[in-house]
Amino acid sequence: MPKPLRIVMWIGVALLGALAVATIALRRGEQINAMWLVVAAFCSFALGYRFYSKFISAKVLALDEQRATPAERLENGRDFVPTNKWVVFGHHFAAIAGPGPLVGPVLAAQFGYLPGTLWVLAGAVFGGCVQDFVILLFSIRRDGKSMTEMAREEIGRVGGFVAYLAVISIIIILLGATALIVVNALKSSPWGTFTIAMTIPIALIMGLYLRRLRPGKVLETSILGFVLVMLAIWGGQWASQTASVARVFTLTAPTLAILIILYGFAASALPVWLLLAPRDYLSTFVKLGTIALLALGIVALRPTLHMPALTRFVDGTGPVFAGSIFPFAFITIACGAISGFHSLIASGTTPKLIRRESEARMVGYGAMLAESTVAIMAMIAACTPLPISYFAINSPAGVVGQAPEVAAATITAWGFPVTAAEMHSLAQAVGEQTLFNRTGGAPAFAVGMAHIFSNSLGGQAVMALWYHFAIMFEALFILTILDAGTRVGRFMVQDALGHIWKPLGRTSWYPSIVATSALVVAAWGFFLWQGVKDPVGGINSLWPLFGISNQLLATVALCVATTIIIKMGKARYALVTLLPLGWLVSVTFTAAWQKIFDPHSRIGFLAHARNLAASAPTHEASRLIFNDRLDAVVTGFLLIMVVLILLESTLECARVLSGRKQPGVKETPFVASRFAMEEQG
Amino acid sequence: MMHLRKMVDIVLAALREIFDESAYRRFLERRQAVSSRKAYAEFMREHELLRARRPRCC
Numbered sequence: 168m169p170k171p172l173r174i175v176m177w178i179g180v181a182l183l184g185a186l187a188v189a190t191i192a193l194r195r196g197e198q199i200n201a202m203w204l205v206v207a208a209f210c211s212f213a214l215g216y217r218f219y220s221k222f223i224s225a226k227v228l229a230l231d232e233q234r235a236t237p238a239e240r241l242e243n244g245r246d247f248v249p250t251n252k253w254v255v256f257g258h259h260f261a262a263i264a265g266p267g268p269l270v271g272p273v274l275a276a277q278f279g280y281l282p283g284t285l286w287v288l289a290g291a292v293f294g295g296c297v298q299d300f301v302i303l304l305f306s307i308r309r310d311g312k313s314m315t316e317m318a319r320e321e322i323g324r325v326g327g328f329v330a331y332l333a334v335i336s337i338i339i340i341l342l343g344a345t346a347l348i349v350v351n352a353l354k355s356s357p358w359g360t361f362t363i364a365m366t367i368p369i370a371l372i373m374g375l376y377l378r379r380l381r382p383g384k385v386l387e388t389s390i391l392g393f394v395l396v397m398l399a400i401w402g403g404q405w406a407s408q409t410a411s412v413a414r415v416f417t418l419t420a421p422t423l424a425i426l427i428i429l430y431g432f433a434a435s436a437l438p439v440w441l442l443l444a445p446r447d448y449l450s451t452f453v454k455l456g457t458i459a460l461l462a463l464g465i466v467a468l469r470p471t472l473h474m475p476a477l478t479r480f481v482d483g484t485g486p487v488f489a490g491s492i493f494p495f496a497f498i499t500i501a502c503g504a505i506s507g508f509h510s511l512i513a514s515g516t517t518p519k520l521i522r523r524e525s526e527a528r529m530v531g532y533g534a535m536l537a538e539s540t541v542a543i544m545a546m547i548a549a550c551t552p553l554p555i556s557y558f559a560i561n562s563p564a565g566v567v568g569q570a571p572e573v574a575a576a577t578i579t580a581w582g583f584p585v586t587a588a589e590m591h592s593l594a595q596a597v598g599e600q601t602l603f604n605r606t607g608g609a610p611a612f613a614v615g616m617a618h619i620f621s622n623s624l625g626g627q628a629v630m631a632l633w634y635h636f637a638i639m640f641e642a643l644f645i646l647t648i649l650d651a652g653t654r655v656g657r658f659m660v661q662d663a664l665g666h667i668w669k670p671l672g673r674t675s676w677y678p679s680i681v682a683t684s685a686l687v688v689a690a691w692g693f694f695l696w697q698g699v700k701d702p703v704g705g706i707n708s709l710w711p712l713f714g715i716s717n718q719l720l721a722t723v724a725l726c727v728a729t730t731i732i733i734k735m736g737k738a739r740y741a742l743v744t745l746l747p748l749g750w751l752v753s754v755t756f757t758a759a760w761q762k763i764f765d766p767h768s769r770i771g772f773l774a775h776a777r778n779l780a781a782s783a784p785t786h787e788a789s790r791l792i793f794n795d796r797l798d799a800v801v802t803g804f805l806l807i808m809v810v811l812i813l814l815e816s817t818l819e820c821a822r823v824l825s826g827r828k829q830p831g832v833k834e835t836p837f838v839a840s841r842f843a844m845e846e847q848g
Numbered sequence: 849m850m851h852l853r854k855m856v857d858i859v860l861a862a863l864r865e866i867f868d869e870s871a872y873r874r875f876l877e878r879r880q881a882v883s884s885r886k887a888y889a890e891f892m893r894e895h896e897l898l899r900a901r902r903p904r905c906c
Contacts, residue, residue: 244874246898250865257862265905382888385867440892448867455866508905648905674897 343694503542507720
């Protein structure tokens with residue numbers, strides 16, 4: 168394309184993006200079409216990729232086409248394999264896309280669609296994508312080293328230790344919080360529980376089929392698994408309508424929690440091929456298909472957003488979670504804008520597959536843009552149904568009341584008029600007994616998704632099927648994270664314990680497998696149990712805790728990145744990572760401080776404990792007080808870790824900037840790329 | 849038409865990589881073996897540690 172035409176085209180994209188963002192931000196009192204969000208995202212992301220990521224590639228990282236990547240130098244056909252950039256992109260996206268960008272925006276929609284959308288747009292372009300891109304490139308230049316190893320080598324021992332603790336903390340809190348989402352989606356829902364229960368034998372059948380009948384035919388096996396899951400969804404309707412079967416699958420939240428804890432333990436201790444691998448394949452298959460389907464549904468339906476741009480809950484009194492926009496909207500959105508967890512993937516499998524340094528831009532920056540697009544789609548799904556259903560579904564009984572009439576009256580008093588009968592007919596339309604008090608984001612997202620899908624394909628008659636398809640998709644997704652996460656946590660604990668007593672570090676020694684699996688499951692199981700027994704739903708305490716730990720990990724990753732940039736002698740460009748780092752520090756500190764010390768009992772853990780202590784002493788109150796104090800300690804511990812890594816990183820940077828230490832990084836020495844030479848002939 | 853064909857090929861290649869079919873093919877090439885139950889069991893054993901340590905993102 169000729170240069171003048173290119174300039175005109177990019178000016179057009181910028182103007183269209185500005186118009187879309189202005190429409191989203193400035194329209195008040197009238198509903199807007201969801202396509203404005205899509206256009207704003209498309210234009211912002213296109214501009215960010217074309218200009219900002221190119222600037223980072225050229226000036227900050229100085230990507231070198233002549234430099235061989237570890238995939239080329241260390242090629243072994245196993246983990247180091249030079250791979251086509253689009254294939255690596257798909258692989259990386261499949262690894263980073265989790266339930267976070269779906270659940271976070273749905274929860275943050277209690278403020279209205281505006282705050283969350285703006286943060287996803289800005290946070291991704293200037294924060295999340297930058298973090299993923301630079302960590303990926305730095306890992307490529309260090310033979311695919313992990314983030315923890317880079318932190319130890321470039322910042323210091325404390326940095327490495329803090330990174331290790333941050334990773335293990337986030338895994339445990341993440342597993343507890345996401346397991347709670349599954350429990351809240353499946354409690355008293357025989358249809359959903361039946362479908363999800365069926366995915367276990369389906370995964371076992373897939374494992375045996377793959378091992379015994381068609382070795383290596385994973386795609387074929389995944390399609391077979393998908394067909395079986397579809398049958399399970401259809402069968403779930405029968406199960407929910409057959410009294411004797413429905414009774415078996417109608418479970419309370421505590422029962423579901425116990426079953427999920429037992430499942431997590433079994434999945435961690437069983438051979439990978441039998442349960443973990445086939446479930447992972449099935450989940451990935453459903454995930455990629457559903458995300459594509461949702462994108463098509465939104466474009467085909469072009470729904471109107473019924474949620475206002477800003478709700479009255481911007482003041483911090485929201486029923487879904489308490490706290491004002493700053494910092495809680497940013498903590499809640501989490502992975503849709505910036506996720507510390509991505510730095511583990513960007514310094515894990517992906518750097519060992521990249522063929523040329525220049526491809527890190529598309530994979531690192533580009534895949535995060537794709538993830539943020541998923542977050543925008545989740546926001547649209549949450550804001551498309553009427554807000555009354557959003558608040559009725561997402562508000563815990565402890566806030567709106569247990570009885571449907573009482574809950575409806577409370578939500579009506581907030582300015583969202585709803586009756587118990589309206590909610591009952593919505594519940595009937597999606598094949599549930601009730602939709603009140605289904606906190607956690609998954610059911611609200613499923614209602615939005617079912618609304619979009621049924622209006623695009625099949626009409627109201629199939630709304631219940633679409634709703635349960637969405638629930639299955641989310642629960643399958645989360646259960647895969649539970650079993651994979653438990654196993655990863657187990658390996659980390661075994662690695663650490665191996666330093667104390669060698670046999671404990673042997674990953675194939677059964678007593679060690681059982682002991683460490685039990686330890687990890689007990690840790691996340693504790694948080695899950697705490698959430699299940701929490702009278703205000705658990706999400707109010709657990710999701711912010713997860714958000715804080717996730718943003719803490721991003722803080723660690725950005726500290727590593729900033730230190731490396733300064734040690735590369737490029738301090739003038741350090742703002743690229745320093746700005747998102749500064750923002751994350753302020754968000755993490757404020758959120759952690761408020762969660763511990765805020766005088767309002769719905770926000771501050773200690774204030775809540777004090778309130779309970781002032782009431783009549785019961786066993787239940789003592790347990791809740793203990794939980795509050797423990798959550799405060801965990802949050803404080805996360806906060807101290809941020810301080811430690813910030814201090815060590817600042818000292819290291821100051822030594823370099825003041826000339827007390829020679830600038831220099833621990834990169835693998837330059838080796839000329841054979842691929843580059845072949846291309847040049 | 850050529851572009852479409854190329855796109856489909858890339859999508860299929862990505863799916864094969866995501867679903868470890870390519871890893872299994874490379875394993876067979878490396879071992880100079882043909883696909884069988886035994887070979888797949890061997891591949892899964894070798895791949896187990898790699899897969900089990902791979903975090904799934906939130």
